[in-house]
Amino acid sequence: MSNFIKYLKHSLVSKLIISVGLTVILSISAWAYFNVNNIKTQIMNNVIAGTDRLTSSIKLSTHYAMMLNSRDDITQIINNIATQPGIENIRIYNKDGQIKFTNQKEEIDKVVNIKEVACDICHQQDPPLSQINMQKRTRFFQSEKGHRLLGIIQPICNEPGCATECHFHPEHQKILGSLDVVVSLEQADRQILKIKKGMIQFAFFTILITSTIIFFFSLQFVKKPIGKLIEGTRKIAEGKYNGDIDIGKDYEIGLLGTAIKKMGTQIGFDQEELKRQKNEYQSLFETVPCMITIQDKDYRLKAWNRVFKDRFDPKPGSHCYFAYKGLEEKCFDCPVEKTFVDGKSHYGEAEGMGKNGEKNHWMFITSPVTNAEGNVVAAMEMSIDITSKRRLEKELKRSEEKYHAIFNNISNPVFVVDIQTFEIRDCNIKALEVYGHSKERLLKKIFSDFFIEDEKTELIKKMKSGQEVNKVKHLVKNDRFIYVDMWVSPSQYSSRKVLLVTINDITKRLETEQHLIHASKMATLGEMSTGIAHELNQPLSVIKSSSSFCLKKMRKNEKIEKEVFNKLISKVDSNVDRAEKIIHHMRQFARKSEIKLARIRINDVLQRTFEMFNQQLKIHGIDVIWDKNEALPEILGDPDRLEQVFINLVINAKDAIEEKWTKEGVDRGENDRITIVTRLIDDRIIIEIHDTGTGIQKGAADKLFEPFFTTKEVGKGTGLGLSISYGIIKECAGLIQIEKGMKGGAVCVVSFPVLDADADDLVYENQNY
Numbered sequence: 001m002s003n004f005i006k007y008l009k010h011s012l013v014s015k016l017i018i019s020v021g022l023t024v025i026l027s028i029s030a031w032a033y034f035n036v037n038n039i040k041t042q043i044m045n046n047v048i049a050g051t052d053r054l055t056s057s058i059k060l061s062t063h064y065a066m067m068l069n070s071r072d073d074i075t076q077i078i079n080n081i082a083t084q085p086g087i088e089n090i091r092i093y094n095k096d097g098q099i100k101f102t103n104q105k106e107e108i109d110k111v112v113n114i115k116e117v118a119c120d121i122c123h124q125q126d127p128p129l130s131q132i133n134m135q136k137r138t139r140f141f142q143s144e145k146g147h148r149l150l151g152i153i154q155p156i157c158n159e160p161g162c163a164t165e166c167h168f169h170p171e172h173q174k175i176l177g178s179l180d181v182v183v184s185l186e187q188a189d190r191q192i193l194k195i196k197k198g199m200i201q202f203a204f205f206t207i208l209i210t211s212t213i214i215f216f217f218s219l220q221f222v223k224k225p226i227g228k229l230i231e232g233t234r235k236i237a238e239g240k241y242n243g244d245i246d247i248g249k250d251y252e253i254g255l256l257g258t259a260i261k262k263m264g265t266q267i268g269f270d271q272e273e274l275k276r277q278k279n280e281y282q283s284l285f286e287t288v289p290c291m292i293t294i295q296d297k298d299y300r301l302k303a304w305n306r307v308f309k310d311r312f313d314p315k316p317g318s319h320c321y322f323a324y325k326g327l328e329e330k331c332f333d334c335p336v337e338k339t340f341v342d343g344k345s346h347y348g349e350a351e352g353m354g355k356n357g358e359k360n361h362w363m364f365i366t367s368p369v370t371n372a373e374g375n376v377v378a379a380m381e382m383s384i385d386i387t388s389k390r391r392l393e394k395e396l397k398r399s400e401e402k403y404h405a406i407f408n409n410i411s412n413p414v415f416v417v418d419i420q421t422f423e424i425r426d427c428n429i430k431a432l433e434v435y436g437h438s439k440e441r442l443l444k445k446i447f448s449d450f451f452i453e454d455e456k457t458e459l460i461k462k463m464k465s466g467q468e469v470n471k472v473k474h475l476v477k478n479d480r481f482i483y484v485d486m487w488v489s490p491s492q493y494s495s496r497k498v499l500l501v502t503i504n505d506i507t508k509r510l511e512t513e514q515h516l517i518h519a520s521k522m523a524t525l526g527e528m529s530t531g532i533a534h535e536l537n538q539p540l541s542v543i544k545s546s547s548s549f550c551l552k553k554m555r556k557n558e559k560i561e562k563e564v565f566n567k568l569i570s571k572v573d574s575n576v577d578r579a580e581k582i583i584h585h586m587r588q589f590a591r592k593s594e595i596k597l598a599r600i601r602i603n604d605v606l607q608r609t610f611e612m613f614n615q616q617l618k619i620h621g622i623d624v625i626w627d628k629n630e631a632l633p634e635i636l637g638d639p640d641r642l643e644q645v646f647i648n649l650v651i652n653a654k655d656a657i658e659e660k661w662t663k664e665g666v667d668r669g670e671n672d673r674i675t676i677v678t679r680l681i682d683d684r685i686i687i688e689i690h691d692t693g694t695g696i697q698k699g700a701a702d703k704l705f706e707p708f709f710t711t712k713e714v715g716k717g718t719g720l721g722l723s724i725s726y727g728i729i730k731e732c733a734g735l736i737q738i739e740k741g742m743k744g745g746a747v748c749v750v751s752f753p754v755l756d757a758d759a760d761d762l763v764y765e766n767q768n769y
Contacts, residue, residue: 017218021207024206025207028207032199044185044188047188048150051152051181052152054081055154055181058077059154062078062092062179074101078090082103088143090179090181092179094177095175138150148189150182151180155178156178156179157175228245229245235264236263241267290382291385292307292382293305293320293381294369300320301316301319308383311360312354321334325351339368343376359387362385364384365381367379413434413503414501415427415500415501415503417499417501418496420497424447435476435477466499467488468487469488470486471485472486484507485503486503488500549568550568600642603629605646622673623672633685635732635753638732644724645725648724652691656695657672657693672692674689674691676689684752684753685751692744696739733752736750
């Protein structure tokens with residue numbers, strides 16, 4: 001019995017029959033219940049309607065007799081009607097509840113309680129109601145024989161005829177009494193019971209037939225196919241993925257069998273793929289270039305890959321903290337413990353001793369391993385060896401410390417400048433000394449703030465292009481200016497593009513150069529003193545002669561002709577101007593000045609030079625030959641300093657010619673001359689100064705432009721002329737070289753680039769040339 005119950009509990013067919021049977025039973029029961037109720041309601045409504053019509057018929061039949069107050073007729077009518085089948089009782093009550101007429105003789109004149117039977121329906125209020133609906137006039141109750149009875153009461157109203165003809169009832173009395181008809185419901189109840197039995201029998205046979213059909217249908221089309229499906233799925237579970245499930249394909253279970261067969265085939269493919277992936281992942285696990293371990297909640301190693309084994313040589317069941325670091329208890333801040341607590345990954349760095357006895361460094365990350373319920377059952381720790389990286393970092397740190405030591409001990413100021421914003425990122429100690437600011441203050445500055453406002457744009461452009469910038473004014477502490485040369489090179493600093501700016505403070509050098517240049521000028525003036533004196537003597541002689549003539553005439557009180565006097569005064573005035581020009585030129589030449597570049601014509605500078613020096617050459621018997629190109633374009637230069645250059649070169653040429661006369665014992669000849677040539681070649685202006693002197697001494701060519709080098713006798717030269725001239729020409733973007741002359745002597749060649757037409761923004765200060 002228990003096996004049968006167990007079978008029913010686990011059998012799909014029994015569950016299907018029971019569920020469908022219950023559904024059919026409930027459905028048919030509900031249908032029968034509502035159908036019986038509906039029929040019962042219809043039968044009862046018909047009985048009530050018929051009884052009500054009977055009551056109305058009795059009331060109409062007795063109306064005439066009541067009008068005539070014919071009691072015998074009323075009694076006869078009631079008795080006749082009461083003989084019909086199903087009528088139990090017909091009573092007529094007066095308003096006091098007394099039975100006046102009935103088919104039961106023993107009830108005549110019997111008084112009933114007005115609250116009983118149906119009288120209370122009308123007498124709920126005074127005067128009694130004359131109009132009551134059917135539901136309230138109807139009542140059901142049991143007979144002494146046990147069957148049901150239906151009673152319908154109908155009020156008997158006072159009519160005008162009753163009050164006016166027989167004057168038996170007063171006019172104000174509306175209800176005179178009531179007619180109560182009681183009929184038997186025995187036959188109706190039998191009919192209803194018969195219908196109920198028929199419905200139940202119909203439901204029973206319907207359920208029985210339906211269950212039988214379902215049983216055989218389920219057996220044939222459900223149980224057997226499902227059995228085959230179960231057998232097929234068992235084969236799939238056993239690993240037989242290509243087994244056949246033959247249950248047809250023309251209905252849903254057949255399609256399900258086909259789907260299960262396809263599923264089995266696909267599962268077979270998937271299993272093969274999973275096996276392949278498992279092997280692949282196992283291979284990756286073993287060969288991946290990082291250390292991997294699986295640890296349980298007791299921190300014991302459950303599995304590890306080959307890289308970890310090669311590095312630490314773990315033993316089965318070892319604790320992770322012993323295998324990694326040789327510790328006897330877990331780490332203070334254990335990431336594996338955190339993973340077991342919160343189920344999240346944790347990462348960090350650690351170090352320990354490898355099996356070779358060397359310290360190892362590694363980065364790690366832990367990850368939870370969960371079961372099907374989502375509980376953390378193990379932790380995977382994956383580590384990457386960063387020992388080489390840490391060693392490189394130490395070496396880099398030592399290198400950086402060495403770099404900082406070199407950087408801070410460089411004898412020149414060095415700045416690290418952001419190439420975009422020009423913010424100062426770093427500077428060395430020398431920068432603090434030269435610029436007079438603390439490092440904190442310098443690191444808050446913009447490098448371009450050191451520049452003069454008018455020069456900022458051009459200097460920033462040159463720095464960004466990596467050009468060398470010379471003789472730049474820098475504003476330092478206390479609003480003091482210094483002169484610097486800047487070497488700029490692009491570099492990287494903290495992954496940012498920067499400019500490495502090396503500063504050379506040339507303020508003292510320039511001051512020294514100024515003193516040397518001035519000293520050279522004074523020496524040049526000393527050498528030119530004879531010629532200058534002669535130049536001044538000429539206008540002074542004219543002035544002396546004119547003034548003496550006038551004094552002589554005045555002493556003799558002789559009249560001077562107006563024309564003569566005007567002529568004398570004009571000569572005096574012109575010679576005073578000439579003397580003043582010479583003195584002004586001397587002052588201009590002798591004064592200290594900074595370099596001032598301007599647009600100039602080189603022929604004008606040469607002409608100005610020989611205005612002051614020509615007389616001295618004539619005194620020494622040296623001719624000057626000019627071969628000028630009058631159409632030369634302008635160059636950019638400082639006219640005062642270039643004048644000093646050309647004076648130095650002409651003096652050297654003069655001294656070379658005089659040295660030839662002295663050393664070689666040669667007399668002055670017509671061929672001893674200085675030739676000045678100017679020309680334009682390939683956008684460069686060339687100035688050549690030829691002499692017929694001793695030429696360049698052997699071994700002196702490479703030293704001519706060195707400071708304090710001279711081939712002249714002691715006391716005749718300082719050795720600064722060519723050195724200073726070289727610096728001045730370089731500042732004007734020019735070149736100078738001294739070569740051996742074609743016919744003896746030497747040739748000094750100076751060249752300058754032609755000034756571009758759109759170079760106005762580079763020209764400033766002196767515009768006289």
